[in-house]
C-alpha cells in the first residue's frame with residue numbers, strides 16, 4: 001500500500017496552507033455519490049481503486065467547508081482522470097512507417113533506416129505471443145482457465161500433472177506456469193522445484209483447494225511468484241498474469257534503449273519524433289525541458305505544499321489520455337546544466353524501464369506505470385550528457401545541412417507548407433533559385449532550418465497582406481520571388497558570412513570551431529611586444545583553449561632551432577594571443593594547431609595564407625590529435641570561402657565519409673605532425 005495516512009494535526013495545518021489554491025467544494029452529497037460511482041465503475045488497478053476508496057472515505061468524514069476537502073477532491077479528480085490502463089495499439093507496419101518518414105523529410109536516409117530497424121525489432125518481439133502452461137488434474141478446471149487466458153491473447157497449453165508439465169517445458173518453455181498444488185505423480189511443489197532449477201526465468205502461480213497459510217508460505221518460499229486459492233478468482237488471476245507478463249516484457253528490452261537525437265537546432269529532430277508517433281499511431285507529446293529548474297516540476301509537489309500539483313510528466317500523460325504516448329524530452333542537456341538538485345537520477349528513473357514501471361509522482365504518491373511510454377530525448381550535444389544517462393540511450397546524430405540541401409528542403413517542404421499556412425498557393429508565388437539562395441545566405445546563419453522557416457513565413461505574411469490590401473487586379477499573376485523582391489520585402493540582408501580574408505597576413509591564422517549551433521571559422525591573432533615572458537590570452541577563452549595556447553608556445557620555445565627562430569625570443573618579450581568575437585565564448589582543444597601556425601608566422605615573419613584553415617589538437621611534443629565536428633567545420637569553411645583545409649590524418653575516416661556535396665570546391669590535406677600544417681598554411685618563401 002502506498003497511500004500514506006497522515007496524522008490529523010499535520011493534515012489540518014497542511015490543509016490550511018493549501019487552502020488558497022483549492023477550488024470551493026461542490027455541493028457534496030450528490031457529488032460524493034457520483035465520485036463513489038466513478039471509483040466503482042472505472043477500470044482501475046486494484047491498488048489505485050483501494051487508494052481512491054480510502055481517500056473518498058476521508059473526504060466523507062470532512063467538514064465540507066474545510067479547505068482540506070477541496071484538496072482531497074482535487075486529488076481524487078486527478079487520480080481518476082489518469083489513463084491507468086488506456087493505451088493505443090501500435091501500428092507496426094514497416095512499409096507504412098517508411099512512407100511516412102520519407103514523406104516528411106528530405107535526406108536523413110541513414111536516420112530513417114536506423115528508426116525502421118528500431119521498429120523492426122519491436123515488431124518481432126511484439127509478434128511473439130506470450131505462452132502459459134496450465135497444470136491441473138481436473139479437466140474442467142484446466143480447460144476453464146485455458147479458455148479465459150486464451151481470450152486475453154495468450155498462447156495456452158495444458159498438462160494433467162507435474163511430469164507431463166516437465167515434458168512440455170522440455171519441448172518449449174512457457175513464460176508462465178499456473179499449477180495446481182495437489183496432483184498425482186508429481187505435485188505442484190515438486191514441479192515448482194524442477195522449474196526453479198531448470199527454467200529459472202519462468203514465472204509460477206500456485207493454485208490450491210487446500211489453502212492454508214503454511215502451504216502458501218511454502219510455495220512462496222520455494223519460489224512461486226503468486227499464490228491463489230480455489231475457487232480461483234478469475235479477475236485476480238488475470239491481473240497477476242498481466243503483471244507478470246508486463247515485467248517480462250520490460251526485462252526483454254521491448255521498450256529500450258531510449259533513442260536520443262543530438263544535433264544543432266532545426267535539423268529535424270522534433271519532426272522525426274512526430275513522424276515516429278504518426279507511424280506507430282501513438283499520441284505525441286513534445287515537452288521542452290529548457291527552463292526546468294527542479295525535480296518538483298518533473299515529479300510534482302507533495303500534497304503538503306501550497307498549491308501542490310502533479311509534475312509535468314503525469315500532467316502530459318493526463319492530457320493525452322493514454323499511458324503509451326511518444327514523449328519527446330527536448331533539450332535534456334540544457335536542463336542538466338541548470339537544474340537544482342539531481343536531474344540525472346530523475347531522468348535515469350524516468351527512462352529506465354526497470355524503474356519507470358513504478359514511477360512515483362510526489363503529488364500522486366502511488367506508482368504510475370510509465371514503462372509503455374516511448375521516450376525520445378534530444379540534446380544539442382551528446383558530450384553534455386552525463387555517462388550514466390548516455391549508457392541507457394542510443395544516440396542518433398543529426399548534422400548540419402549544406403546550402404544545397406537547404407535549398408532542396410526549402411523548395412519541397414518549407415515553402416509549400418508555409419504558403420498553405422498563410423492561405424497562399426504555388427499559383428500565387430513563384431520562388432526563383434536566386435530567391436531561395438538569397439533567403440538562405442542573406443537572412444539566416446544556422447546549421448538547421450528554423451530561421452529559414454521563420455523567414456519564409458515572414459515573406460508569406462507580407463505577400464498575403466499585399467494581396468489583400470491591393471485587391472490586386474492581377475491576382476492571377478504569381479509574385480516572382482527573386483533576390484530583389486526579397487530585399488524589398490525583408491529589407492537588406494542581415495548576414496554577410498564571416499569571410500576568410502584574401503591577402504596573406506603575418507601573425508594571423510584561420511581555424512575552425514564546432515558549437516551547438518554548427519561550425520564557424522575563427523581567426524587567431526598573435527602579437528609580440530617588449531616585455532618579460534608574459535603570455536596574454538584574450539577573447540572569451542575557456543580553460544582548455546588557454547592550455548592549448550600554452551602548449552603551443554612551449555612547443556615552439558622548446559623546438560626553436562628546428563623552426564629557425566631565436567631560442568631566447570620569449571626572454572625579452574610578451575606574447576599576446578587574441579581570438580576576436582569576444583562576445584562568443586570559445587573553448588576546446590582543436591585550435592592548438594591554429595595557434596601554433598599564427599605564432600610561427602609571427603616569429604618567422606612568414607605570412608599565413610588566409611584561404612587556408614587548420615584544425616587539430618597539438619600535444620607538447622608536436623604530435624597532432626584528431627578533432628570532432630568534421631562535417632560542421634568543413635561546411636563552415638566552404639561557406640566562408642576557404643579553399644584549402646588541413647586536418648589531422650587520424651580524422652581520415654570521417655573525412656572520407658563526407659558527401660561529395662560537402663567537400664565540393666575544397667581541397668582537404670591530411671597531416672601527421674604540426675610542421676606539415678605550417679607548410680600548407682604559410683606562404684612559401686620566395687613566392
Ligand SMILES: Nc1ncnc2c1ncn2[C@@H]1O[C@H](COP(=O)(O)OP(=O)(O)OP(=O)(O)O)[C@@H](O)[C@H]1O
Pocket residue numbers: 104105106107108264265266267268269270271272330409413414448449450453
Ligand atoms: N530533412 C528535412 N526535410 C524536410 N523538412 C525538414 C528537414 N529537417 C528539418 N525540417 C523542417 O525544419 C523545421 C525545423 O525542424 P525541427 O523542429 O524538427 O528541428 P529540431 O532539430 O527539433 O530543432 P530544435 O532542436 O530547435 O527543437 C521543421 O519544420 C521541420 O519539418
